[in-house]
Amino acid sequence: MEQFQVRGTAKKRAGGHRHQAITGVNTSGNLEILVERVLPDRECLVDVTTAVTGFRAIWEAVIQEFFERSSPGGLRFSINDGGARPDTVTLRLMQSARLMETEA
Amino acid sequence: MSNLLQPHEADWYEASARERVAGLLDPKSFVEFVGPEQRAMSPHLAQFDLTGAFDDGIVVGRGRLDRQEVFVAAQEGRFMGGAFGEVHGAKLLGLLRAARDGAGRGGPRAVLLLLDTGGVRLQEANAGELAISEIINAIAQVRSAGIPVLGLVGGRAGAFGGGGIITACCSRIVVSEHARVSVSGPEVIETNKGVEEFDSKDRALVWRVCGVRTRYLTGGADCYVKGSIQDFREAAIALIAHAPPFELATLNAEQQRLAERLERFGDCRDAPEIWRKAGLPQPERIAEITDDAFLAIQRPTGADHDAR
Numbered sequence A: 001m002e003q004f005q006v007r008g009t010a011k012k013r014a015g016g017h018r019h020q021a022i023t024g025v026n027t028s029g030n031l032e033i034l035v036e037r038v039l040p041d042r043e044c045l046v047d048v049t050t051a052v053t054g055f056r057a058i059w060e061a062v063i064q065e066f067f068e069r070s071s072p073g074g075l076r077f078s079i080n081d082g083g084a085r086p087d088t089v090t091l092r093l094m095q096s097a098r099l100m101e102t103e104a
Numbered sequence B: 001m002s003n004l005l006q007p008h009e010a011d012w013y014e015a016s017a018r019e020r021v022a023g024l025l026d027p028k029s030f031v032e033f034v035g036p037e038q039r040a041m042s043p044h045l046a047q048f049d050l051t052g053a054f055d056d057g058i059v060v061g062r063g064r065l066d067r068q069e070v071f072v073a074a075q076e077g078r079f080m081g082g083a084f085g086e087v088h089g090a091k092l093l094g095l096l097r098a099a100r101d102g103a104g105r106g107g108p109r110a111v112l113l114l115l116d117t118g119g120v121r122l123q124e125a126n127a128g129e130l131a132i133s134e135i136i137n138a139i140a141q142v143r144s145a146g147i148p149v150l151g152l153v154g155g156r157a158g159a160f161g162g163g164g165i166i167t168a169c170c171s172r173i174v175v176s177e178h179a180r181v182s183v184s185g186p187e188v189i190e191t192n193k194g195v196e197e198f199d200s201k202d203r204a205l206v207w208r209v210c211g212v213r214t215r216y217l218t219g220g221a222d223c224y225v226k227g228s229i230q231d232f233r234e235a236a237i238a239l240i241a242h243a244p245p246f247e248l249a250t251l252n253a254e255q256q257r258l259a260e261r262l263e264r265f266g267d268c269r270d271a272p273e274i275w276r277k278a279g280l281p282q283p284e285r286i287a288e289i290t291d292d293a294f295l296a297i298q299r300p301t302g303a304d305h306d307a308r
Helices: A056-070 A086-099 B017-024 B086-102 B122-144 B162-168 B186-193 B203-210 B212-217 B229-240 B248-265 B271-277 B291-295
Strands: A002-009 A020-023 A031-037 A043-050 A075-081 B031-033 B058-065 B068-075 B110-115 B149-153 B172-176 B223-225
Touching: A002 A056, A020 A086, A031 A086, A043 A056, A056 A086, A075 A086, B017 B058, B017 B068, B017 B110, B017 B229, B031 B086, B058 B086, B058 B229, B068 B086, B086 B110, B086 B122, B110 B162, B110 B229, B122 B149, B122 B162, B149 B162, B149 B229, B172 B212, B172 B229, B186 B203, B203 B212, B203 B271, B212 B223, B212 B271, B223 B229, B223 B291, B248 B271
Parallel strands: A043 A075, B068 B110, B110 B149, B149 B172, B172 B223
Antiparallel strands: A002 A043, A020 A031, A031 A075, B031 B058, B058 B068
């Protein structure tokens, strides 16, 4: 198990008014993401807890690319990961950011 | 967007715990207790180098079913097999006690348990076993207070171990084809008694013995549905009004029914032997026919769960 944080600055604040959302399940090859609108301005943060050690550099690359593509300013993402592949992580991050733009 | 499945149209088996709750209850009526943002997570899993879940694998809360206030708990069968740990069990126990305390004072019309569990989580087994005992006790208290407890089983983990016992304690039980309900799981039986006793890799055997078609025909379930979330919703609405009273006469009748069932079928080695003895048509094919054909079968007499 490995835990770390990835911080970034988005181009703009995330849309919508939803306070929180959760998606995915922490199971083999998958992950759950809890999103909360708790950060100021364009800050964003991902808290990662992963079952698989040694892939921090890849996580950071995937998350920084997500910050670029989605502009999730003001959102804090908390991840419980069961060994998802990078493409699954990207998909879930995009999905969770999109959920915050929808109605609760 | 209009061609997306609506929540209630989705398949129960494929849906997550949260999707099941959303589709089962009246739209947007669900209010979660101890939601994931509170991070009430297992204090034990990290000691085993395991990552947890923000809701510890169970969603609990209140909502409306056909405009009636209900409490609901849904296990996530894909997180650690939906197994009971300390927090997971405490959330369900708290929900049941809240329902009991609300009886006669504007409390819920019913409690819905969306079970999807392999039983106790081995990493916190003592806490899990204690939780299951307390939950069984609480179900009896809720039912004694006049509030029906409905068990809904249609997930990939089924309801095993203490989850199977909890299912059997419910006022009414709704199931769909993929589900299994038992106490000791197939692999546990094989490990303890040998492959000659039970081959856990023989999936057809597992479903014939543990599967819910067998449960339904022998009174281990009250309603067999085709498997969409909407099917479970309609069944739950219909059954709430017909829950048996939880009283001595009901329990005595159920005890007598089970004794008679054991007397009649106790020496059977496989489900088709039961169907043959019960006089059902084409007993060897019951496990493989379509849901429609299965639902057309007349249940053997005495199969009613509460023996009325």
